[in-house]
Amino acid sequence: MAQKYKNGMAAIFETEAEILKAAHQVRNLGFRKFDAITPYPVHGMEEACGIQRSWIPYVTFVMALVGLSLGWLLTW
């Protein structure tokens, strides 16, 4: 199948459960470059698509330290 659709393919799903199931199956078939577009966050979709936990908390932590140091610098 991967040879046949070199330019990619798209499918439309009517319900949350169907797209979640499809995402699971696509990943189990060994596809890695695929995406699931939904109008609202679907519970379990990250695991289904194999998405890593967001790295944003680390940025937040570093920025919080910067903010804290600046605050201390001002009161110093």
Next chain:
Amino acid sequence: MMKRNPLVLGKKTLKDITEDIVAPLESFPSKGWLGLFLSAKTLLIFYILTLAMVVGTGMGLLGVNHPNAWGTMIITFVFWIGIGHAGTLISAILFLFRQKWRTSVARTAEAMTVFAVMTAGLFPLLHTGRPWLDFWLFPYPNQRGPLWVNFRSPLLWDVFAVSTYATVSMVFWYIGMVPDFATIRDRAKNKIRHMVYGALSLGWRGSVRNWSHYEMVYLLLAGLSTPLVLSVHTIVSFDFAVSNLPGWHTTIFPPYFVAGAIFSGFGMVVTLMTLVRIGFPEFKNYITIDHMEVMNKIIMTTGLMVGYAYASEFFVAWYSGNLYEREVFINRAFGDYGWSYWSMVVCNTVIPQLFWFKKFRRSIPLMFIISIFVNIGMWFERFVITVTSLHHDFLPSNWGNYAWSAYDTAILVGSFGMFLTLFLLYLRLFPAISIAEVKPVMNVGHEEGKH
């Protein structure tokens, strides 16, 4: 398992939800909205003119003078800042506690927060009397000698508390709207609309990667906003409590102010929501009687906390044996401003008791009236705290009443013009209910019985 009432009524499909919520954005304004908007805008123009006169002539136009150096501006500042707290509580704390009923009221409550903080923020800036020098409030390297803001002053803490609050609540509000802006962009039929909402939606595609980061950001912002619900009004109360004035110098102030803020905020949310339900009848399926009832319960609970604080202040004034403290509190209830004290007590502690009855908690006209009383009562609370403490301090020769002028009235009334203009514009420019948050709490799209 206990059967719960559905959060959204009317057996909506996902498509219905989108169409209902964006309807006010995509249709021509009704006469009712236009009428309200024109009135609010006229009031706003009147407010701008009043402020121009007060700034141009000076603070003397208001009733502030010795010994009442603080008056309408500070009272109304605390009033509006307090109102903001309900929005943050609903959007942040109830999010962390996974309260699903928050989804349909959170957006509008957050909008109320943002506009209330904007309305409030003007007052301290103008109350300096020389608003063109307001940048002096921030610590920055300057050429005025070794002059640095006083970090020991609660007024400076307030500068940081309020500006942080304004920033965080605006970012939180905006981030929450990004997916919905994308929905509006995708539905847009004309180019300008597509461009504006396209820019606002920051290239949102709704991909699983988008959602993954989005949900993390939302969680972090909720976590950051949560302490603000408690800290902002705590610091506002420090403006009073850190001074030595009897009536202000009490340790109960921080929790008392926070409870009062949540109380007044929910009062305003109920006022606005009853009106939104009338203006957009389709929203009745999203902001249901159940939602209103929960908020009325919170009003009653926080109203009792505030009542407890009033009683405890009197107890401490008597039990401390402090002559001045006792004198201030007797004067507060029975002196020249007794009428304001008793209006506050009636509005805040007596009238909300009606909410003990389920029938009253679920009656729209009644909750509207009660919420108006709460708004009035909470304004009087700040009036009582500010004026009765200042006008009657340690020395009888220092006593004097607040010289309330027409400009005080104009500023108080006009501030509603600013708030309502912003709020009415919001109702027609932004999705007033979170589309992306309401959909997941629906039971459509799940396979029956498999979860």
